[in-house]
Amino acid sequence: MVEQSSLSEIMHDHRNDLSDANSVDSAFSIDSGVVTTQEINELDFSSTTTEKLFHELQRVKEDLKFKDHEIRRANELRENTDREIEDLTSSLFESAHAMVDQAKQAQVNTEQKLKVSNQTIEALVLENVQLKKSVSELKQILNSCRTSLNMSDDQHNVDDMLLREFTCWDEKPSIERDASLFIYRVYNEDILPCLSFPNIELSSKVLEAIESNNITMEVCHSFGNMKMCSLMGELCQCDYRIRLNENSSWYLISRLARNRIASVCDFFTFIRHVQSGLVKSSTVIRFNKILELRKQMAFARLGL
Numbered sequence: 001m002v003e004q005s006s007l008s009e010i011m012h013d014h015r016n017d018l019s020d021a022n023s024v025d026s027a028f029s030i031d032s033g034v035v036t037t038q039e040i041n042e043l044d045f046s047s048t049t050t051e052k053l054f055h056e057l058q059r060v061k062e063d064l065k066f067k068d069h070e071i072r073r074a075n076e077l078r079e080n081t082d083r084e085i086e087d088l089t090s091s092l093f094e095s096a097h098a099m100v101d102q103a104k105q106a107q108v109n110t111e112q113k114l115k116v117s118n119q120t121i122e123a124l125v126l127e128n129v130q131l132k133k134s135v136s137e138l139k140q141i142l143n144s145c146r147t148s149l150n151m152s153d154d155q156h157n158v159d160d161m162l163l164r165e166f167t168c169w170d171e172k173p174s175i176e177r178d179a180s181l182f183i184y185r186v187y188n189e190d191i192l193p194c195l196s197f198p199n200i201e202l203s204s205k206v207l208e209a210i211e212s213n214n215i216t217m218e219v220c221h222s223f224g225n226m227k228m229c230s231l232m233g234e235l236c237q238c239d240y241r242i243r244l245n246e247n248s249s250w251y252l253i254s255r256l257a258r259n260r261i262a263s264v265c266d267f268f269t270f271i272r273h274v275q276s277g278l279v280k281s282s283t284v285i286r287f288n289k290i291l292e293l294r295k296q297m298a299f300a301r302l303g304l
Contacts (some may be wrong), residue, residue: 166287173275175211176269185270186290190297191267194260197231202251204233206261209244212270216243217261220252227255256303263300267293 010161113158162185169182177187195210220241227238238252241263242261253261270293273279279286 194297194301198233214245231257259300265298
């Protein structure tokens with residue numbers, strides 16, 4: 001637009017000069033009354049120059065118009081590109097936020113499923129332990145019943161003297177050692193030999209703790225480490241420990257010592273139940289159970 005104004009001013013000034021020159025020439029011609037050929041050529045040249053300038057002006061205008069059009073197109077293209085970039089950026093941010101939210105939700109769901117799975121596993125493990133315990137108890141009851149039935153069928157092989165001693169004790173049950181011949185015999189033939197360990201002092205304390213029902217025995221894994229058994233006095237794998245009362249220290253013991261103590265505890269537990277009236281079976285069945293418990297003490301003493 002500035003170039004157009006400059007060209008217009010130049011043409012305007014040139015036209016004014018031509019007009020002034022024409023005016024002078026006219027005045028001169030009027031004065032002289034003669035128009036020369038040179039003057040005519042100058043007029044033609046001026047007209048041609050003016051026409052060229054006019055065409056040049058038109059061309060410049062067209063060029064400027066075209067350039068303005070190109071500039072507008074370039075601006076529109078830039079605006080469209082900026083708009084597309086903004087839309088794309090916004091879309092990418094939205095997609096990124098959506099992906100983050102999905103990942104967080106997936107993590108929450110996974111953690112929830114893991115928690116539920118762990119709870120289910122724990123419940124199944126506990127149920128499995130309970131089932132194994134129930135199966136073990138049922139097997140013991142079944143074996144006891146089988147033993148009782150077998151011994152009932154073979155009553156003619158039972159020592160009548162032992163049965164009479166038990167029957168007398170069964171009329172007035174007591175766990176005192178000198179209360180009856182039956183208990184006295186079991187002490188001498190089974191309990192004392194089963195609890196006869198090299199550590200005599202601790203063996204006596206163990207028997208007293210069993211009689212007073214204060215002994216505690218539990219598992220304590222040694223993980224293969226050899227330790228000294230408190231009762232046997234030997235270096236061996238001690239996976240159990242006992243406590244004689246609540247204020248007593250713990251004593252490490254081997255599996256063999258544990259089995260011997262456990263068999264004696266089982267005997268005392270049963271006769272306490274008989275003494276308390278918790279065993280409602282017949283005298284013969286109770287006697288057969290006593291024989292089974294005595295056999296377990298004998299086996300434990302032999303390490304079987």
